[in-house]
Amino acid sequence: MQLSAALCLSASAFSLAVSSPALAQDDMVVLPEISVTANLTETPLTKVGSAVTVITGEELKEQKILTVADALRQVPSVAVNQGGPRGQFTQLRIRGSEGNQTKVFIDGIPVNDPARGSEFDFANLLADDVERIEVLRGPQSALYGSDAIGGVVNIVTRRGEAGTRLSGRIEAGSHGTVSGHAAISAGGENFDFLTGAAGVRTDGVSVADERLGNTEKDAYENGTFYAKGGVDVTDWLNLSGVARYTRSRTDLDTEGFLPSVGHTGPLDSNQDVKGEQLFTRAQAKVTLLEGHWEQVAGIAYTEQNRDYRDLKPTVVTGTYEGERVHLDYQSSFMFDTPGIADAAHTLTFAVQRDEDSAVSESVWSSFDRSVTSTGFVGQYQLSLFEDLSLTAGLRHDRNDIFDDATTYRLTGAYNIRPTGTKLHASYGTGVKNPTLFELYGYTNTYRGNPDLQPEEAKGFDVGVTQALWEDAASLDVTYFNQRITNLITGSGQTSTNLPGETEIDGVEVGLTVQPVEGLSVTGSYTYTEGEDSTGAELVRRPQNLASLVVNYAFLGGRANVNLSIDYNGEQKDWVWTDPFYANRQTISLDAYTLVDVAASYDLTDHAQLYGRVENLLDEEYYDVWGYGAEGVSAYAGLRLTF
Template identity: 65%
Template sequence: MRRVACATVSLSPFLLALPAHAQDADLGDASVVALPEISVTANLAPTSLDKVGSAVTVITGEELREQKIQFVSDALRQVPGLAVNRTGPIGQLTQVRIRGSEGNQTKVFIDGVPVNDPAFGSEFDFSTLLADDVERIEVLRGPQSALYGSDAVGGVINIVTRTGEPGTHISGRLEGGSFGTVNGNASISGAGEMYNFIVSGMGYKTDGISVASENLGNTEKDGYRNGTVFAKGSLSPNEYFDMSGVIRYTSTKTDTDTDTYLPAYGHTGPTDSLQDTTGDDLYSRAQARLSLFDHHWEQIAGVSYTKTDTKYRNLAPTVVTSTYEGSTRRFDYQSNVFFNTPEVFDASHVVTFAVQNEEDGVVSDSAYSSFDRTVNSTGFVGQYQLSLFENLNLTGSIRHDVNEIFEDSTTYRATAAYFIDRTGTKLHGSFGTGVKNPTMFELYGYTNTYSGNPDLKPEEATGWDVGVDQQLFAGRAGVDVTYFNQRISDMITGSGQSSINLPGTSKIDGVEVGLSVNPIDPLTVRASYTYTDGHDATGAELVRRPRNVASLDINYRFLHDRANVNLNIDYTGVQKDWVYNQSYTQTYVVDLDAYTLVNLAASYDVNENAQIYGRVNNILNEDYYDVWGYGEEGISAYAGVKLTF
């Protein structure tokens, strides 16, 4: 993982795959010049990493494979500025908060598809996302509504899966271990001069542990099933035009427990019950890209469609108690113009214009809540990137959103980066504003304990950060320190059995530290630390935002790179959580203890086609809560084999 706040290798959320001809360069040809690493997620248009002023962290697919990570959410625990909360063991609701913002203030893309679910509070549940075939995870921190609209108050998480490489490749993996867990993956991929493709399938099954903590007297095991298939490809008839597409389908079945009143604790908490949740998620996108005037004018047009279908069931006998269907249809167009003015400040310029139109739909059906709503919005984006004297880079963005429910909103963002060649120092900073529209459920939903509030206003945010990124020891080490400051007004919060805009401003600030050291080629050490101080407008500490979060990852390759061992340590400090009274009309604050997760993974390449591996999770057998009352797995061990042809 690149711990340097603004160093990144990325693909734009609007780009599904590099043109096939760009992947087929003869690396042995001395005339081929290595291109600089770039980011386009941070600025929409391609930007060399040393010119990016925003705070960005990238986790590579190689790092995921070194750690044998099975779920993307486990990798995100290592990113500065992020807090991950899972409501129980594997398969349960998993939220990610960036810089103290709410889970539904994180915009998530998978292969260019926006996947926040309008039927799930405009949030993405990371419990469904397996890490197989993920090639890059990019986390962009700070308000990004000027680029990505509502939901991007805290930042953006962009997941990119791998593309086909030259030739034809078949691979498979099978693993088993604790709690009756079996999982695996199979894929076929390839690429030629004008095309690339991949088709992949993944499966995960576990008997699990009790979702409701055994500390509360619960013993029933709750299992989880996940089946995911996806296909992705591109066609590039020449260097000026390419088409690409992706489709991804995930089916899940999750055993759950229920909240009830616990007299011994004086508030609600989970207890064993015969319930489960089934989900079917479809994500898709198609796009075309055209480059004109010797690549000085680039145009990208795309369409995305997502649909989620979630059913909550009581078992024995099986009865569907409620269903929620969410859909998003999105059309987008982006135009980038690149030009230089060497005679004027030796400057280079990128001017971007984009239009993004979305229609979100929610259909809810239960004994308590039934509604069918759609909302349409259109965002107009303008961005200007200016590079002066090669070392000074400035970016300004502005966006105007037209929404059929709420008043029009305008958001903006500015970034700066200055690189000092002599010392290997980069100074960077950003400022931005954000907006988060109320969710459909907050506006119109209702249950036996909740009624929506159609008078809610959008939440508004401002945020800024400044930092320094320093290279050390001839590039073998790098450290960055970034201070961030977030302010959120009209924060939506529960009040009795409904929601309100909390008067005043919620204040969040903190420090992010990243370190990467490569003392010798086989050894890599990566570390991160985040301090977050967040309070709502009343002065109360924000829940599920630990003040202190840290991570250490040590990776060592040996035996001529055939063997690999990885040690990962994730620390989550003390944090607050909410529980409710018997009628769900009042909340109480409880403290969650700090915990440390230690994981060890190792692999050995038997030959060029076969690898055996194993991992042990939670070596210290920590008994901890991410969410009060919901159990987590103790020490567990897994082993597997991977074949590639």
């Protein structure tokens, strides 16, 4: 949240710096990769003690990925649960945490929806304009407040480049799918601007799995418009802003009782949901004392609305509106003491205020509730002898519903340069306040519990990153351990705090290899064990997750082939065992493997022909029991750039 003050501008600026090598004395100098999420200021990854993964916009283009959710399947410890085919509600779980325990930012805007249990639905986030994705894992409430027990996902979109640039894409393929994107950007010495639109429409497949006897196709539509710009008013003042609007319509299938299997599941129905998302932010950045003192002040506004409808005739059965006003100020002072341990220091203070509101109106009931919270953050970063980096952060939150909360975080990284080894570790505490729906929500099957208490977490990780084969490869192995008390869980037709401690631990392995010019291999594997205080395995958290991405560029870079393999191990899920949704049982979902292949060829310097095949093995699988997914699907398209 505090970091959001710097994300909108500095994230995109540094991502461009990372991707553009600097020339000095006719030698190519590759700048160190930067994280803008791990700390409140941009930090080289070599000095980051937390576990963080970076996905670049170039990698997204190589794989021809349409949505951000598809890319996140490749991140260690990230489990993606999509409730059906394209466009259906998509959750993210990091290191065994719940879906609403991950904080999500887009261009510095916190986008967790107050009217959707403080979760962000990744179903409608298209990837065309994404420049960079960072996933920070482990408890991060000391920097980001509530919702950050599992970690943080920070998405940074492209900014305007020097000159004038026009780009576009059109593609079509299986299931009557058509998608496209167009953008125009401009930039100069003192300004940058970019605006564009992206969209997708598909006839789809049945949301309720065809293996359960459902045959009706369920369509999906998404239209997204965005603009982003900044101007240097003086050599010390920069003003910038960003706006993003998405409108979607998604066919739904209803949940019902299936006597054939003895529990609930989806069935074909004439229902849909129409949604709108508006994300905006404006900020001012002041840089003084020759760059040693940076101050950023910003305001962000988000509005997310959903109308659930019965069709033929069309009747709105439920409306949900989530709104957030976010204010922040951050001040960072950087200085060096070369005569004392060759040290570099960064002192940061930040304050942030959120006003969240949720409105629900349905045939069963309605509620209109809001909550205001204010957080104060202090952080100190210390670098010694260029090889040892330490960070300490402390946060105090005031909330008008719950007691004040104090959280903290410690990280360390030590580089052993002769052997190419980096040792890293972090420890943090976290808090997750009950959502407005958990407190006050009401449906035909749910009653809110106003007596719920905040969830509390503590966790650590420790690992080693080792460079191999003269820096042609890098291997990282990290052990993580997390404990959550007061875990909020469903109980009958309401929610309760689970007594005792929920335990989650596991191992993450990441590998990158560039054996020859033009060929890159990236792989990850995660083993996770998660049990609540009763000893029950946590649902929708597979023990085994793995990913492999192989990319090969040839013919002087004009041609590119990409293979991606994502493995999701066996996992548990809940189903209700009676038509009144009073009792549930745990079932097992089979493991599955998704294989995608993409290829492209540059016809000219301005035109690229590409194609991709998704789910090449025609895997039938469930992320959520009973909700189907597309089988093998093929798409082809043309990309133009001027």
